[in-house]
Amino acid sequence: MTGGPLVVLVGPMGSGKSTVGQLLADRLGVPYRDTDADIVAAEGRAIADIFVDEGEPHFRELERQAVAAAVAEHTGVLALGGGAVLDAGTRALLAGLPVAYLSMDVEEAVRRVGLGAARPLLAVNPRRQWRELMEARRPLYTEVARVEVATDARTPEEVAQAVLDALELKDV
Numbered sequence: 001m002t003g004g005p006l007v008v009l010v011g012p013m014g015s016g017k018s019t020v021g022q023l024l025a026d027r028l029g030v031p032y033r034d035t036d037a038d039i040v041a042a043e044g045r046a047i048a049d050i051f052v053d054e055g056e057p058h059f060r061e062l063e064r065q066a067v068a069a070a071v072a073e074h075t076g077v078l079a080l081g082g083g084a085v086l087d088a089g090t091r092a093l094l095a096g097l098p099v100a101y102l103s104m105d106v107e108e109a110v111r112r113v114g115l116g117a118a119r120p121l122l123a124v125n126p127r128r129q130w131r132e133l134m135e136a137r138r139p140l141y142t143e144v145a146r147v148e149v150a151t152d153a154r155t156p157e158e159v160a161q162a163v164l165d166a167l168e169l170k171d172v
Helices: 017-028 035-043 047-054 056-073 088-094 106-113 126-144 156-166
Strands: 007-010 032-034 077-079 099-103 147-150
Touching: 007 017, 017 032, 017 077, 017 156, 032 035, 035 047, 035 056, 035 077, 047 056, 056 088, 088 126, 099 126, 099 156, 147 156
Parallel strands: 007 077, 007 099, 032 077, 099 147
Antiparallel strands: none
16 A cells, blocks of 8 residues: 555544554554654653753654654554644645544543643643643644544544544445
8 A cells, every 4th residue: 555644643632643543553454653652762752851851843843754754654544743733844744645633622631631641731731721722723633634533522442433434444
């Protein structure tokens, strides 16, 4: 198979991209890849540490490179970090690909992400920060997505099935 990933998942932190992505890969019989995991493996340290030590602009450049490599190389299910869509070049790379935006409301985000998790962009006031991030990112998620799948009050299995149905993909 050529032509890029079979499915690309985008959405905010805590939306279930990693969990749903692995389920989709298993159901489709293809490999799973996560660009955040690629960055952690390449850098040998946590994303939160990269933010603290090098700053967000440095992390975003690493992220841009990781997404470009993954889109070029990977033919399975690909999950992108929550902020990957901030880069115009990344959004251009995603054009025409089967992108699913996993959406959720703020209450669900706080429940899933928690208040003490190692999320550098939510360190001070998680609810307000999440709302502000989503105000900036929601239009970008919808710009790149072929489909939007709400994850609120759904199990990962239900979300995976909704993505398969929305993208008209058949599991193996």
